[in-house]
Amino acid sequence: MKPLLFNLDSDISLANALKDKLGADAGELDTRYFPDGESYLRVLSECNNRSVIIFCNLHQPNNKTLNLLFLASTVEALGAKRIGLATPYLPYMRQDKQFKPGECVSSRPFAKLLSSHFDWLVTLDPHLHRYHSLSEIYSLDSTVVHAAPMIAEWIKKHVKRPLLIGPDSESEQWVSDVAARANAPFQVLTKVRKGDYHVEVSLPQVEQWHQHTPVLVDDIISSGKTMLNTVQHLAAAKLATPVCIGVHGLFSNEAYDELARNATVVTCNCIPHASNKIDISEALADAIHAQL
Incomplete structure (x- = not known):
């Protein structure tokens, strides 16, 4: 049945x-x-x-x-x-x-x-x-x-010479996995959260990456402050316009509009949004089928 x-x-x-x-x-x-x-x-x-x-x-x-x-x-x-x-x-x-x-x-x-x-x-x-x-x-x-295989596949198809950037040290294992699947280098930020809407980040040495497109990857984009802060640092370092990828695009308040003015914003279609570009239906269906 x-x-x-x-x-x-x-x-x-x-x-x-x-x-x-x-x-x-x-x-x-x-x-x-x-x-x-x-x-x-x-x-x-x-x-x-x-x-x-x-x-x-x-x-x-x-x-x-x-x-x-x-x-x-x-x-x-x-x-x-x-x-x-x-x-x-x-x-x-x-x-x-x-x-x-x-x-x-x-x-x-x-x-x-x-x-x-x-x-x-x-x-x-x-x-x-x-x-x-x-x-x-x-x-x-x-x-x-896990969204890593789907994100990596999207990066390989749509971003030339990507440099993956993780938001903090806890993201290193996840971002390194995406980077390995996309055959791309990666860097990880140092992040200090000082409140729900106040985040400070410091960027590793990026001078050698001026020919690459920065790709910021995180599991959740909510206030967007971590990514926005990073995007501003990348602009100051004269790197290319970045791509911001989130598995779950929550986008509280004006987070999406602020990011989209300074970067290309891409999310998985977990939560319906204009930024949805990465389809999860096949992987989700496979996992559900295994439970039936």
């Missing part, structure tokens, strides 16, 4: 690509909001003894998580044999440590919440900083899809 894929408030084109690649049936839902703001959800598809995939991009998770749990609970009650979550962006991974007394380490309760409703999870490059793997906080089966 074909798996059933529900698209819950997420990118229609990516959901359709996954459905086609997986040979899945499209799940049908009736959703709306009552006048008091509460959610109504009804599953219209037959779920009994079927593998169910819920595709829900959890960017802006506070607006989506409740309906996600309602849907997972409903398909379980309807007899689904295995329920999985495919989310290109996994939120609440950056809150992985208590910096001040009383702070919520929100990655842990969020992981517990999802683990209690799903059998498996597929996501793309979650922000694993102080955790070595998702299994440290998630009790379901988890698969992490």
